[in-house]
Amino acid sequence: MPACDPKGPLMPLRLATRDPDFDTRFASLLAMKREVSEEVNDVVRAIGHDVVARGDAAVIEYTAKFDKLMLTPATLRVTPEEIAAAVAACDPRTLDALRLAADRIRAYHERQKPKDDRFTDALGVELGYRWTAIEAVGLYVPGGTAAYPSSVLMNAVPAKVAGCPRVVMVVPAPGGTLNPLVLAAAELAGVDEIYRIGGAQAIFALAHGTETIRPVAKIMGPGNAYVAAAKKQVFGTVGIDMIAGPSEVLVIADGTANPDWIAADLLAQAEHDAAAQSLLITDDAALGAAVEAAVTRQLATLPRAEIAGASWRDYGAVIEVETLDEAVPLADRIAAEHLEIIAADGDALAGRIRNAGAIFLGGHTPEAIGDYVGGSNHVLPTARSARFSSGLGVLDYMKRTSILKCGPDQLRALGPAAIALGEAEGLAAHARSVAIRMNLGG
Amino acid sequence: MPACDPKGPLMPLRLATRDPDFDTRFASLLAMKREVSEEVNDVVRAIGHDVVARGDAAVIEYTAKFDKLMLTPATLRVTPEEIAAAVAACDPRTLDALRLAADRIRAYHERQKPKDDRFTDALGVELGYRWTAIEAVGLYVPGGTAAYPSSVLMNAVPAKVAGCPRVVMVVPAPGGTLNPLVLAAAELAGVDEIYRIGGAQAIFALAHGTETIRPVAKIMGPGNAYVAAAKKQVFGTVGIDMIAGPSEVLVIADGTANPDWIAADLLAQAEHDAAAQSLLITDDAALGAAVEAAVTRQLATLPRAEIAGASWRDYGAVIEVETLDEAVPLADRIAAEHLEIIAADGDALAGRIRNAGAIFLGGHTPEAIGDYVGGSNHVLPTARSARFSSGLGVLDYMKRTSILKCGPDQLRALGPAAIALGEAEGLAAHARSVAIRMNLGG
Structure with a gap:
């Protein structure tokens, strides 16, 4: 990744459907690899064998090595007293916000609970299916700056709505430090057990169990390359969620949209990661230019300007279409994780798009509302996988058994x-x- | 795998919960590896690069090499005339059976279609989600003896019920031969395109597209080690279904059950594959002994006796429990793909078991009914994965987009x-x- 000079020109890719080479350039944009795949499989495999063979002892050794934290079997688990102390240490305003988020996520996901079906057909055959919650679910939460309390809610609340009796969280505590808001979020969501471990060793401990940690049946949550590799290796022994890639947003807007607001949304995506992607499709060339200018202006005062600027320069794009009708097939091919539609006839346009992880309608629905307090889930399919997969939901914590008699x-x-x-x-x-x-x- | 002597003693494992070493031996049974994992990744990767680089030409070359079949871009696709000729060549009684199966599968899966949700909460926020069908789905069908027309129905009918506009089947035609019943099943299910190709090259053609075959967004269906490896490699570019392992059945029965019927069901599972697994849990030692004797008797007249006998000897087990209450936690740990319950209070027992792919209730519901004409899907989670996953259904062909305004x-x-x-x-x-x-x- 080239270093970013926030004072230099930060120009996104510019495309227009009328360009003779549009198809080729759009295809290149879609084919862009935004992830550096690290080859960590062998290291991770060795950790796995060790955790399976030696259980707690291996987990404790890796935690000493990678997290500089000395644990014993008795201190692996975070105690109720520590959780209570963490909650007490949180800023009350942030705690209130977390509570509002948890309540809204719970209410939204309650409506996703599937119904059983049982019926007798014309021949008298009894048929149907029933849904049951997965008996034990593990939730990986990254440590350090990527420890997002909102992600704890997004993963744990649907598990409890589904009825999972045992939700187990692992979170590394480098040097012994845990993010109090992460513990508070776990408490609000109803997480049953928390262990202060991370990395590949935590994934293998969840999948295979140790003397202290009983195994789970499915493991969810994001992590670094080691965690992702470990999740792939334990898949089969346990279930896993999707492996998330860098985040992305596509904004479709016409001339009625406010360019400053769009610029803010594009940067909210870009600040996640230099490999994040922010795209704008518009039928109004003046809006496109105004958004580009606003991005440059807003970057100047952004704490994470280096990351956001690099993302915008390397992966950002402004695509001009003749009419918003042209946006529909393009949006379906992009299959964005987040799709904002800010246009006069936005609702109708949304109805014509097949592939998107989540749709945010109208100028007053910035994607960040959905990240935190909308109620819908912010764990969504990345890297064009909205063509074939869904955001996280209650069904991911349940399974269906068919019945025949x-x-x-x-x-x-x-x-x-x-x-x-x-x-x-x-x-x-x-x-x-x-x-x-x-x-x-x- | 040791060679099977059908005249020798074919004794399954025998366990009883009262044995002092039961826990250890039951855990060993669960941990049994029934799959030989072939290391074919490098070969498959090379095929993938070649298909991506050279498209049709590469697919045609691999088909000549592996299937001894010379194709051109114009003959890759099976024609409507060929399909019509195949249907005309089928035994009418079998075609009628296939039609009954298709109708029942369709009726059962229609009831799985999910409902969209759209609501306004107390604050006036508009929320919800909508389900859309995956735009294009590929279905792999193995050639030769493993070409099961019933599996074509089980994979393709739910795709069409979901509303997938484009369902594409690939099936190898070694030496040019296609199974007419497979083509008839595809026709009945409403498959849109059929290509006479197989192996890893067919998977890469579906995932990346060639000059003749447009790419799909998700690939379903079973295959050999090369196909499974190719599916894992294209995962991310497209969605895939689960990778199925050898089949298994667990029968829970009390003294009211007919031992000959149970033996027939255990052998129906065992005849699939020497790595299939047939298990019986009973509270009646006499029933267990009678089932074992019936298995030996029935094996003598079974065409696939060698396969079924090896499966029964190497992976079969009869587990004696003191009461059927003890069967519940054991069944949950086994998490069988197929669970038959033949007992006086079978329905209540079924209600207490969390983990199973499909449940077959009562003495008159042999699992084979579910394989063909019950209506429920026969593609079910194997190898204990019913702890965290479901059988194939309409939802596997759809995805959910959340909406916020x-x-x-x-x-x-x-x-x-x-x-x-x-x-x-x-x-x-x-x-x-x-x-x-x-x-x-x-």
Whole structure:
């Protein structure tokens, strides 16, 4: 990544659909790799073998090495007293904000709870399915600056709404320090156990269990390259959520939009990460130019200007279209994690777009509202994966079991077809398991 | 895998909860690796690079090499005439069975279609989410003996119920031969395009597209080690379904059950694969012994006796419990793909078990009914993954987009909390994107 000079020109890519080379340049924009994949698999595999073999002792050694923190089996777990002290140490205004966020996230996700289905069909076959919560879920929370209390809420609240009886959080405490707001968020969300460990060793401890930490069935939450590699390695033994990439926003706007507001939203995305991506599609060239100027102006007073500036310069783009109709297929190909639509007929436009993680409608819905207090989940599909996947929700903490029940009459009605198909597929024992119940021999 | 002598003693593992070493032996049973993982990643990666670089030409070359079939871009796709000829060549009785299966699968999955949600909360914030179908889905169908028309229905029918506009099937045609029933099933399910290619090259063609095959957004369906490795490698570029392992059944039965029927069901599972697993838990030692004897008897007349016998000997188990209450936690730890319950109070017992892919209730519901004509899906979580995942369903072909809309009043109500949290997380541009709209500066 080239170093960013915040005083130099920070120009995003500029495209227009009328350009003769638009298709090629747009395809290049889509194909941009924004992630440096680190090869850490071997290191992580060795940590995994060690944690499986030696349990607590291995976890404690890696924590001493990587987090400069000496633990014992008795001090792995964060105590209720520490959690209470952390809550007491938080700024009350921030705690109130966290409480509002938790309440709104809970209310939104309650509506996602799926219904069981049980019915009897015309033949008398009883059919259906039922949803059950995953019995134990692990939640990884990064340490240091990436420890976001809002992300604790976004991951843990839906788990509890789903009804998971055991939600276990791991969070590294480098040098012994834990972010009090992270503990407060865990408390608000109803997390059941918290361990002060991180890195690949924490993932393997959650997946395989140790003397102190009982294993979980699924592991959620973001982390660095080591954590991501460990999650991939334990997948199968446990479930995992998606591996999140750098964040992105696409703003679709017409001339009615306020360029300063759009610039602020583009920078809110860009400040996450130099590999974040902020895109604007507009049918108004003057708006595009005004947004670019406002970005430059606002960058000057932004604490994280270096990161945001690099993101805007390296991955930002302003795409001019002839009409907003042209924006629809482009937005579907971009499949943005966050899609803001600020246009006269925004709601209708939103209805025509298939691929987006979340849609923010109108000038008064900055994406940051959704990050914190809208109620919907801020864990959303990145890197064009909104083409085939959804944001985090209650269903990610549940699973469905199908149910089937025949009596003798139903078996008689369906049996011959099952026998025919079993025979056609060369599976004689399948056919016989039906026939034997119909007194057709076996 | 040791060779199986169908005339030799084929004894499954025998456990009883009263044994002093039960916990250890049960844990070993759970930890059994039933899959030989082949290291094919490098070969598959090379195929992938080649298909991305050379498109159709590479796919055609690999098809000539692996399937002994010479194709051109014009003959990659199976024609409507070929499909019609295949349907005409099928045994009418089997076609009728396939039609019954398709209709029942469609009816069952129609009920899984999720509802959108859109509501306005007490503050006036508009919230909700909407479900959309994935725009294009690829379906891998293995060639040769593993080409199961029932699996085509199980994968393709829910895609069309979900509303996927484009369902693309690939199926290898070794030496030019295609299974007519597979084509008939595709036709019944409404598959839109069929290409006569297979292996890793088919997966890369679906994920990245070629001159002839437009790319899809998600790839489903089982395959050999090369196909599985290719699916893992394209994951991220496209979505994939789970990677299925060997099949398994757990039967929980009391003394009311018919041992011959249970034996037939255990063998129906075992005939799939020498690595399949058939388990029985019973509170009746006499039933356990009778089932074992019936398995031996039935094996003698089974065409796939060698496979089924090896599976039963190497991975089968009969577990004796004192009461069926003890079966509940054991079943939850096994988390079987298929769970049959044949017991006096079977429905109540089923209600107490959390982890299973599918439950088959009562003596007249052999699992094979669910494989073909029950209506529920036969693509189910294997290898204990029913602890955290579900069988295939309509939701696997859709994704959810969340929607948020604030006006000035709602932004004023929620803004201060969002600003507080943005500041607490050190994300000043997030805070500013809200403040700038509230005239709180920027």
